[in-house]
Amino acid sequence: MARHILVIDQGTTSTRGIVFDAAVAPVATAQQEFAQHYPRPGWVEHNPEDLWATALSTARQALANAGLTAADIAALGIANQRETVVVWDRRTGKAIHNAIVWQDRRTASVCEALEAAGHGALVAARTGLRLDPYFSATKIAWLLDTVDGARTAAEAGDLAFGTVDSFLLWRLTGGAVHATDATNASRTLLFDIHRGVWDDDLLRLFGIPASMLPEVRDTAGTFGDTTADIFGAPIAVRGIAGDQQAALVGQACFRPGMVKSTYGTGCFTLLNTGRQAIASSHRLLTTIAYQFEGQRTYALEGSIFVAGAAVQWLRDGIGLIASAAETGALAAEADPAQDVYMVPAFVGLGAPHWDSDARALLSGMTRGTTRKELARAVLECVGYQTRDLLDAMFADLGTNWADARTVIRVDGGMSGSDWTMQFLADILAAPVDRPTCLETTALGAAYLAGMAAGLYPDPDTFAATWSGERRFEPAMPEAERSRKYRGWRDALARALLRP
Numbered sequence: 001m002a003r004h005i006l007v008i009d010q011g012t013t014s015t016r017g018i019v020f021d022a023a024v025a026p027v028a029t030a031q032q033e034f035a036q037h038y039p040r041p042g043w044v045e046h047n048p049e050d051l052w053a054t055a056l057s058t059a060r061q062a063l064a065n066a067g068l069t070a071a072d073i074a075a076l077g078i079a080n081q082r083e084t085v086v087v088w089d090r091r092t093g094k095a096i097h098n099a100i101v102w103q104d105r106r107t108a109s110v111c112e113a114l115e116a117a118g119h120g121a122l123v124a125a126r127t128g129l130r131l132d133p134y135f136s137a138t139k140i141a142w143l144l145d146t147v148d149g150a151r152t153a154a155e156a157g158d159l160a161f162g163t164v165d166s167f168l169l170w171r172l173t174g175g176a177v178h179a180t181d182a183t184n185a186s187r188t189l190l191f192d193i194h195r196g197v198w199d200d201d202l203l204r205l206f207g208i209p210a211s212m213l214p215e216v217r218d219t220a221g222t223f224g225d226t227t228a229d230i231f232g233a234p235i236a237v238r239g240i241a242g243d244q245q246a247a248l249v250g251q252a253c254f255r256p257g258m259v260k261s262t263y264g265t266g267c268f269t270l271l272n273t274g275r276q277a278i279a280s281s282h283r284l285l286t287t288i289a290y291q292f293e294g295q296r297t298y299a300l301e302g303s304i305f306v307a308g309a310a311v312q313w314l315r316d317g318i319g320l321i322a323s324a325a326e327t328g329a330l331a332a333e334a335d336p337a338q339d340v341y342m343v344p345a346f347v348g349l350g351a352p353h354w355d356s357d358a359r360a361l362l363s364g365m366t367r368g369t370t371r372k373e374l375a376r377a378v379l380e381c382v383g384y385q386t387r388d389l390l391d392a393m394f395a396d397l398g399t400n401w402a403d404a405r406t407v408i409r410v411d412g413g414m415s416g417s418d419w420t421m422q423f424l425a426d427i428l429a430a431p432v433d434r435p436t437c438l439e440t441t442a443l444g445a446a447y448l449a450g451m452a453a454g455l456y457p458d459p460d461t462f463a464a465t466w467s468g469e470r471r472f473e474p475a476m477p478e479a480e481r482s483r484k485y486r487g488w489r490d491a492l493a494r495a496l497l498r499p
Contacts, residue, residue: 002074005450006063006235008055009442010080010164011243012101012265015054017062018439019073020446024456024465026439028068030061037098042105042347045098048086051164052171056230063231070231075238076172077449079441080165082187082242085139087150087161087212093175095167096147096159100139103266103305103347107138108356119205126192126199128277128286130354134303136163137189137206144207154209161212163187165240169223172237177224179215182291183245191216193277193288196296219245219290220452239448241290243441244268248289248299250444251409251435252463259393259406261386262441263414265312266350267304269389271397272297282392283352290448292459300396302351302389306344306360308414310378313346320371328419330375339484340364341384341491342377352392355496363491379420383427384488390428407431407471411440418472426476427485436467 004027009016014033021027034050059076063069083102088095100106111131114120120131129135140161144151153159162170166180185191185198190208192199198213217223223237241249244262248270251260256274261267270289277286277298289299311324321327343349345358362377390408408430414420415434425432437443450456 002072003455004066004068004072004074005446005453005455006059006073006076007442007445007449008059008076008078008168009243009445010051010055010078010168012081012103015051015058016442017058017060018442018446019062019066019068020443020450022455024443024447024450024462026437026442028062028066030058030065032058040106044101044103046084046101048088048095048099048167051099052168055168060231070233070235073235074455075449075453076226076235077239077445078165078168078237079241079243079246079445080163080168080184082163082184082244083134083136084164085136085143085161086164086167087140087143087159088167088170089153090158090160090175093171096150097143099164100143102134104139105133105347105356107133107142108348110138110141111356114205122201122205123189124279126194126202127186127189128193128279129187129189130283130285132354133356134350135187135189137202137208140208140212141206154212157209157211159212160214161208162214163242165242166214169237169240172226172230173224174227179217179223181217181219181240182288182296183219183242184240185216186288187242193286193296193298196291218292218294220292220448222452236453237449238452239445239450241445241448244270244301245289246444246448247411247441248272248444249447250440250442251411252466253409254459254463257406258409259390260409260411263307263382263410263412265307265309267307267382267385269302269386269393270299271393272299274298278396280392280396282395283354284389284392284396285351300393302393304385304389305347305350307382307385308412309346310342310344310381311414314375314378320374327375327379328417330372331379331419334372334376335368338364338366338369338373339487340369340373340377341488342374342381343491343495344378344381345495349495352388353496358495361491361495363494364487379417380423380427382414382420383424384485386424387427387485407433409433409435411435411438421472422475425472425474427481429474429478429481431474432472433468434470434472436469
């Protein structure tokens with residue numbers, strides 16, 4: 001009997017294949033990075049063939065590393081970078097252009113024009129999102145209006161749109177299934193999160209033919225079977241979720257009020273609000289957390305565009321470090337008398353500021369500033385931005401974040417840094433829990449697929465198995481916490497100043 005789950009975790013800078021056993025524990029992993037393309041300042045693209053090739057090779061390698069075959073796999077789950085747009089030809093399966101990545105800002109002026117024309121209220125009411133180039137719709141429209149013949153082909157029904165999960169599913173099933181799940185659909189600016197349907201008014205607003213869109217299904221359910229040639233025998237695809245919602249599931253945040261924060265390329269904080277879609281009055285997003293058997297659960301989300309990417313900038317952009325692992329030790333040695341701040345607005349600022357024009361800023365440097373202080377500033381900015389988000393979230397709930405002392409569950413690459421997580425607890429004045437299994441995005445996708453396949457238990461039973469590797473308790477004196485946060489707000493105000 002098949003007792004394992006295979007996961008494709010397709011991220012922004014790399015793709016991983018991971019095999020989980022019947023106890024929802026990872027037993028084998030393979031990972032590959034792929035090229036990032038920056039055609040112009042603020043533009044970010046991926047070659048869709050790189051996404052497919054790395055998904056295929058890492059999944060196959062993970063199976064080989066586990067010593068398993070397709071016959072041992074009960075189901076396949078997919079977690080994916082969200083909002084990234086792929087448009088492909090239905091006849092050939094080939095993309096008409098590079099994928100436009102969620103970080104891409106090329107349609108900022110379009111979003112500003114739509115906002116100025118008064119469309120923001122409709123978009124927010126239907127989708128829970130803001131008019132921002134972060135989301136998919138204006139990227140799709142850009143492709144239709146820019147790639148020669150694309151709009152004509154789309155209107156003739158010859159083109160398909162998908163977020164990365166949908167593109168991979170199409171390829172995995174040999175073009176038999178054009179579908180996505182509710183979490184990914186909810187990030188497009190085209191999906192009514194209250195009715196659970198593609199919205200005709202929004203399709204007209206953005207000029208996107210309905211024929212391009214995938215069918216929207218439950219997060220855990222039936223998505224078709226892979227073709228036999230891919231893994232040697234068909235494997236049922238049973239779970240799909242956008243990476244941040246997959247991490248919410250992997251952190252077992254099934255109860256309203258539970259919070260998880262993922263620290264990868266960016267930082268994404270989600271707060272489960274249950275069956276209620278809370279409209280934010282503090283510039284946050286309302287999104288679908290997951291959908292089981294047609295029933296939607298919602299979340300408030302704050303999206304920080306740059307977290308780990310700032311550490312990559314230290315390493316690859318200006319060469320101050322040789323590896324990301326150096327930053328914690330450097331930060332610990334930094335001069336405590338120097339208050340240096342980094343506002344990492346390399347591609348603008350996300351929630352709760354939503355300023356596409358803001359640019360990165362270093363503030364408070366003196367002649368005595370060294371790479372130690374810069375490393376500390378880069379790590380600290382993650383904590384400051386998280387506090388901004390949580391203050392806004394709990395204001396939407398009518399509760400003070402500090403008084404609530406809600407435990408925040410963390411994951412992602414940066415959560416492995418003890419120094420960074422301790423600072424996070426200090427600046428939040430709240431406990432931070434790091435799980436035993438840091439592969440929470442892949443874990444969530446595995447659980448979704450395994451639950452749908454009947455291998456894994458119900459959500460409450462799964463939640464009871466969650467275990468923490470370490471809890472970080474706040475230790476910073478209140479006076480120091482307040483002083484440091486005031487300095488951050490001052491630096492942030494400078495970055496937000498328009499010329």
